[in-house]
Amino acid sequence: GESLNTSASSADSSAAAGGKSVLISSQPEGDAFGDLVFSGLQKLNGETGIEVKQIAGVQPSAYEQQVRAAVQQGYNPVVVLWDDLANVVTSLAPSFPDTNFMIVDSYIDPKLANVETVVIDPTQAAYLAGIYAGNATKTGTIGFVGGAEQPVIEKYRCGYLAGAEAAKPGVKLLTSYSGSFTDPTKGQQVANSQISQGADVLMHAANKSGLGVLQAAAAAKKTGIGVDFWQGDVAAGSVPWSALKDAGTGTYTAAKNATSGNFKSGIFTWGAQEGAELFDQRDLDGLPADLKPKMQTAIDDLKAGKITLNC
Amino acid sequence: MSRVLRYVAAAAIGLFVASLILSLQGYSAGAFLEVLRMATIGSPYAFLDVLRWTTPLLLSGLAFLIAARVGYFNLGVEGQIYVGSLFSALISHLLPLPPVLAILAGIVAGIAGGVLWALPCAWLAKRWGVNEVVTTLMLNYVAVLLCTFFVKQFFLAKVAGGGTIQTITTDKIEANAELPVFTPFSGLNLGLLLALIVAAVAAFVLMRTRTGYELSAVGEGPRFSQFSGIPVHKRRFQAFLVSGAVAGLAGAIETQGVLHSFIAGSLDNMGFNGMLVSLVAMNNPIGLAASAFFFGILQNSQLVISQATTVSSYLVTVVSALFILAFAANPTRFLVDTWRARRER
Amino acid sequence: MPDQQSPAVSYVELAGISKSFGDVRALDDVTVTAPQGRVTAIVGENGAGKSTLMKVLSGVVTPDRGTVRIGGVERHFRTTRDATLAGVGMVYQETALVAAMSVWENVVLGWEPGQRGILRRKHARRTVGELAERYSLPVPLDAHAGDLPVSIQQQVEILKVLYRNADVVILDEPTSVLTPQEREGLFAAMLNLQAEGKTLLFISHKLDEVLASAHHVTVMRHGRIVSSQRNDELDRRGLARSIVGRDIAPIDLGTRPERGATVLSVQHVELGALHEGPGIREASFEVARGEVVGVAGVSGSGQHELLQVISGLVAPDAGTVVLDGRTRKEVDSASDPAATLPALRKAGMSHIPADRNAVGTLRRRPLWFSALVGRLDDPEYCRRGVIRRPAARALAERIIREGGVKASGPDALPESLSGGNLQKFIVQRELLSDPVLLVAEEPTHGIDIGAARDLRQKLRDVAADGGAVLLASTDLDELLETCDRIIVVFDGRIVLDADRQDCTEESLGAALTGLSAVPA
Amino acid sequence: MNGEFASIGALLLFVVVAGFQSATPIMFAATGGSFSAQVNVFNVALEALLLGSAFAAFLVADATTSVWLGLLAAMLTGTLLAALFAFLTVTLGANEIVIGFAMNIAVVGLTAVLLTTIFDSPGSYLSATAGKFPMLYSDIGWLAVLAVALVLLGHLHTFHTRAGLRMRAIGQDPAAALAAGLRVNSYKYRAVLMSGLLCGIGGAVLPLSGLQLFSVGMTAGIGFIAIAAVILADGRPLLAGAAALFFGFTSAIGIALQTYGFPNELVLSLPYVATVVALFVKAYVTRRRAAAAKAAQRERGQARILVNA
């Protein structure tokens, strides 16, 4: 059988291309967003053959140990996901100047020479979803279900609200939280409470709990809006739009730069103007004729940087 | 002697099953032993990491043990650790102090947090005879929600450069309040010393002093205690609060030694692991240290497996659970009996 | 005197039974027979093997050797169920009822009437009621077993056996907890059973009742049969000698001193009926130095509660308790037993509780642990909060030695001691502190005659040394033999307070049942 | 926030539907847990039993497209897991809490691994083929009716059958039960296996009611809520069922309140706080009565205990 591929003592920090890269994320494996980000590294592996690995499901109190071990095992760049790990990288990076770190989907920029922050902004995609919702609502009431009331979830909500108001001024937005990102039943119930108050288009930002939101919308013959990746297949026919978070390509682009000697520290924003995908072509193609041009305009404006969202 | 044999047998069973699982995943039969080696003596720092994990386990185990000695099932160690962590992080922001004082203040605050969270359950149990198993379990959920709410409303961390923070966390504590680490290559910090001292004092008190005598008596024979003039309810109440205090201390040490801020959703399962530590030690203060060390190795091995192999992290938890099953599938009657004795009362 | 004339057939035959528990040879080649329609008594010292022998017969204990025959058929019991099916039922020394269940549920448990698993509650209850009536065992069918006095619980146990159609009924020390009246009731029931042709085996430490009820008496010592005789061949003295192996001297009452200073004064004590038992109304009496005062009462009369108040375990609702009141200091909080108890102990009170298992000792801690009761304020045993184990173990050793306790040492667990030996341990522990007032509740409960005599003598010695003793007992003989004065409690009131000379079994019996309502 | 329910009727309807929906699996588990509690086995493995059987139900329903076969598989799995729990605790005498927690951890891990191996979809898998249990009204399934029926049956079993009587006796006093000739361990097994069977049904409800979805750790603590219900009810199925409903309804009310602008964390903690408060009120009412009587007694005079100083 395969023997163990590493040993903690072999700490060679060769930053050369053809090295290896690791993604450390705070969600257990199977987390859809973590996998999305990792798909960026896998794409890199497909192209350049560099070894990639994903370490998942660790507790906050073990982050530091995991990051340190990754460095000692010679991974470069070490890619981490979200704030908690970003904080750990911030404090560890100065001790390991030979290793480059990438912080993905966070706004934390420690301003260190070996740390790059890859911001993947959800507000633009959420804005498009809002445009859709504003146009699609018949009752004038739309819903937003977050997994928990957190700043990053607020970004989705904020972009969504901006889009909806742009499409239908005075639209009423109901906001609720399922209190969990992993409980579809809770998501469904929260959505139902919004539906019983008249919401007819519901967007979620609640990961797996969101599946319940989409299900509830489908069951009540309302409209659901998917998030992060294309969710048109969740409750067939009732999720006509998904707000994508193009983390895979963003990570891929940054990691490719890093492994090819073009590592740049500082903030790297991956948005519409940089080529991020905000929606799935299938959704756009499926839009009703009257809505399609409006949506296309919004997309073009975002790409052109004509719309600034204060989120 | 039979006890030792028992544990050896359990370890053998655990090792066998763990190796089996790894070999099913395509690794060599000795892979798990290799993981264990790496996780304990594989590098100069591996052993320090084991001790780093032993630290909170020892304290959370002790927290559970103290309550169990008087017949309470403090399933709320989890929540008490969490609140302790929050308090310890907050005091650093609210009350900046010079080096040693800042550490002490954080620890005292953590202890206060743990006591605070144990207090309602302790009072309800003492004054109204409300079953603490339910109340402590429920308050765990409340602790998570309330701490999140509190931090979000009043103490949310600011991001350098004005960006948005994504998770609910406080700003980093002042450097003065951080527990010094022994080396930058391991998270092991001064907390270990604190934990060892507290555990040693607790073991002494429980096994050699009048207080310990009274607590054992209260836990095992309430009517005997009454007959002996021991204030049963008072002792049990005090033990409950001390249990909360030790849990809070565990939270403070994790915060000041490792996390350096309060992070919502952190410290997951630390309380429940502590409970297992204590139960595997059959609530014996001496066995507790060994048990915590054993769980420390297990925990560090989990991390090493995830670094060194591509085995699913879920499978790794299964392996740990199997170890625990092997160690527990044995007459750990003591606690069960205490529970029964309580029901009969 | 039981009828000796009609022919007796050996219904139960135990032959060559041996049983060892580890090193302890509990039964050594024991052969016993018991005829149908007769009472066969088994007597002997504590630990002689009586209970073990009966457990062999009832399927609880499997013998190492020997055979059991019931009605001529050889049986091999592996469980109590086997024995039950063969018609053997046993009422154990300690009642084994489910406290929170009703009487009728307890009786039918395990053999419930019903169809396809459905319990026929009405039918079951009626059957039990009829049975109770037939054997004149008046039990409240719907009361929770745990709420009943021991005597009634015992009747429930007997009903249980009868309900299972037992032909052989074993009663292990059924009388040790009964008052004289209750005992009469039990004997009446036993007569009924004989008349129905049941075979009765009866264990007791009380020779008078053995002689009064049994046709045959078998004496055991150290796991062997010492003698087996017909009642009419026996006399009390000879029987006692063959049990103990020597003559038993009557206890020395000493010369009664002049009435000394008051040690205990109880004035107008009241206790509500909320304390899981009966209340106390307007109780007042005094105990003087040099006195042994007996307290009698049918269970549930409040005598137990009265002693609990005096010993500080239960706070009275009203009234005053003064212990050795030359200079009176009020205990901080009369309502908090945790505060009053140590103060009372400090002032010289000692207490032998009725329940040796749950109250008197801590079952799973070594004996030295239980030896420390009331001594933790003594720097000899606990200095600066640290327990001095060598001293504690020495204390336990001393108690074991001076109390004649059979135990392996200070580290033995209380649960490993036989009931009688545990009782001796507790008694000696309480005597060791030279009490000013010794409150003794049922101190000879389950203790063999030799040991019981020694124990009563020790109580007398406490009084002779200038202390005072309050002795609660359901055994009127014991009270009449040991006490200077006897108080009778009925329905929460003290209905009799008289010198021993003025008491007879009859007068006490009348007071116990409230027939002579002459207030003290 | 800004919401107002279209009508009070819609609000009530929502609460009833969501309340029953949340309570359904808890009712099954709590009734099952009651049986264990009756024989004084502290069944901490309820969560594991639920999750294991949820996975089995999902797996079989996905493969066969029959929810009923899924239900069967769940019942089987629940029972088997319960048998393991009973073997370790009753026969080997291991601590119920340790075994329960270890089983919970192990089952989360195992189902996660199996999900990845079988469906190649780590984390969660949405089945297109697994059906859905028939719904009675909106999100209240017929299985909710079954849950209520089983609560009632559980009550009958407890108080009106031989086995129920024996189990209670065993739980309250094993020594007395043994003395009455009962085979204590076999009844313990029986009770724990019944827990497993019922948790099996409860587990099947989870992935086959709303979404045909299994996600890792999808029980999300409802096993512990069921344990709380059992303890609250002291092992009486009727009360445990009521406690499960109480929990379901408070959490539904919490969700409804969110849209009225109450901070969501506070509202989400409602069911937990309500449980504690309910326990307090229960204790308060019983003790107050006793204390009042005691106080009346005390008015007759002050008690004093004097000793020689």
Ligand SMILES: Nc1ncnc2c1ncn2[C@@H]1O[C@H](COP(=O)(O)OP(=O)(O)OP(=O)(O)O)[C@@H](O)[C@H]1O
């Ligand atoms: N506080 C105490 N003071 C005195 N003796 C004690 C105390 N606690 C326990 N003991 C008793 O002392 C004996 C020797 O105890 P040791 O110190 O080895 O404790 P143990 O038996 O290992 O621990 P445990 O108290 O958990 O049973 C034990 O039988 C124990 O019952």
Ligand SMILES: Nc1ncnc2c1ncn2[C@@H]1O[C@H](COP(=O)(O)OP(=O)(O)OP(=O)(O)O)[C@@H](O)[C@H]1O
């Ligand atoms: N289960 C047991 N394990 C070990 N020893 C036992 C057990 N049962 C009885 N013995 C021992 O066997 C001997 C006989 O005990 P048994 O209970 O038969 O005495 P007994 O005559 O009934 O005494 P008593 O009058 O005190 O009830 C005693 O030494 C006792 O300690």
Ligand SMILES: [Mg+2]
């Ligand atoms: Mg006996």
Ligand SMILES: [Mg+2]
């Ligand atoms: Mg006896």
